[in-house]
Amino acid sequence: MQSVETEEPMVWNLLSEPRMAPYLEAASGEKVAALRLYEWSARTSSAAFEVVGHLEVLLRNALDRCLREHFREDQCGIPWFLLPTPGGDNVAEAVATVRERLRPQRKETRHQIIAGLSFGFWSGLLGPKYEELWRDCLHRAFPHSSGKRKEVAVAVERVRKFRNRLAHHDSTINVDIPFELRQIFDLAAYIDKDAARWLKRCSGLMTVYAQRPVTVDDTVVVSAKHAWPLYETCSAYVCQSGRAFRPIERVAFYADREVKLEVPAVLHRRDNVEWSPEEASRLGASEDRFDRKIAKVIETSDDTWTDGRYQVFLLTAPGHPDHRQLRQALPHLGAGRGSAFVQRQRYVSLHSLENAVTTADL
Structure with missing residues (x-):
């Protein structure tokens, strides 16, 4: 049997x-370690695609069921996708394409047509042009959501983009897999809580993810002029919705020309949070502890965070077993225009933070 060392140049x-x-x-x-990491990324993508595939089936069946009932398909005998649909011709065009593909195979059945419609098709049905359809019936596919079309649409679109990344065999080494997996579970729970629990039970993604052969920087250092005071008040970090991050376990704060002592662990991350008194009230009444915590963050935040949508990281506070505190704040000694240690965000390891004296050691 060939050794890794002899296989590696060939591959x-x-x-x-x-x-x-x-x-x-x-x-x-x-190179040998890089090849092992490449293999791990492929296994991770495969495990992730399995979970996304299960969700896709749940999603399309839930939407199909609502549309079938709304258009009284059982009574009229005509599939809903062959009837005029509010919102335009996209449905008819997509269905026609699938039927043309199935016809030569003699598989042009209702079931095969539904199965042949892409994730993008179902995601598209939740867009603004189908607002009327959402109000009439599609909202019933997500009985455990807030009932807001835009919130559900954003959640579905995020999973669709993740799915496409997996389908194109993109690298997963800088993808926050635990976060993306939670997004999938959350969306499944919008549809059916039992289905979400089943999905969590059968998913092997985190087992594969834990086997990563080469570790990476696990802490993001963020520019924190406004974020640091907010963290001190409510143990959270808030930034713009949709902002991308590598997989991280911790957040460190750079403000006042130093990296602060506290290096909290990430307890929960949520994107697309509506920043309004009404949403704070709704979340505050929830049984979910993270919902209630986010409500307090919204209520505590000042005018820096105006009405809109934001991304929220709930973080540990001193005293939590996963919280870390540096021996001292790390001063940044660079001077001059553009010399700030962090302009937006940068990644380091907790180990390097714990052993540094100044930011020059990072």
């Missing part, structure tokens, strides 16, 4: 340098 020649570049960088230039 490396079959993989393009651009494709392997991020793995090589994460493995500090070690």
Whole structure:
């Protein structure tokens, strides 16, 4: 049997340098380690795609059931997707494409047509042009959501983008897999809580994710002129909705030309949070502890965070077993225009923070 050392040059020649570049960088230039990381990324993508596939079936069946009932398909005998649908011709065009593909195979059945419609098709049904359809029936597909079309649409679209990334065999080494998985579970729970529990039970994604052979920086240091005071008040970090982050376990704050002592762990991350008194009131009445915590963050925040939608990280406070505190704040000694240690965000390891004296050591 060939060893890894003899296999590696053979395999490396079959993989393009651009494709392997991020793995090589994460493995500090070690090709054998980079190849192991590449293999792990593929296994992670496969496990993630399985979960997304289950969700896709749940989603399309839930929407199909609502549409079938709304258009009284059992009474009229005509599938809903062959009837005029409020919102335009997109439905008819998509269905026609699927039927043309199935017809030569003699598989043009209702079931096969529904199964042949893409994730993008179902995601599109939740767009603003189908607001009337949402109010008439589609909201019933998500009985455990807030009932707001935009919130559900954003959640579905996020999963769709994640699915496409997996389908195109993109690297997962800089994807926050635990966060994306929670988004999938949350969306499943909008549809059916038992289905969400089943999905959690059968998913093996986190087992594969935990087997990552090469670790990466686990802490994001954020520019925190306004964020640091908010954290001190309510143990949270708030930023714009849709902002991308690598997989992280912790947040560190850079303000007043230093990295602050506290390095809290991330307890919960949620995107697309509506910032309004009404939403704070709704979340505050929830049985979910994270909902109630986010409500307090909204109520506590000042005018820096105006009405709109934001991304929220709920963080540990001193005294929590997962919380970390540096020996001292890390001063930044750089001077001059553009010399700030962090302009937006940068990634470091907790280990490097704990051993640094100034930001120059990071």
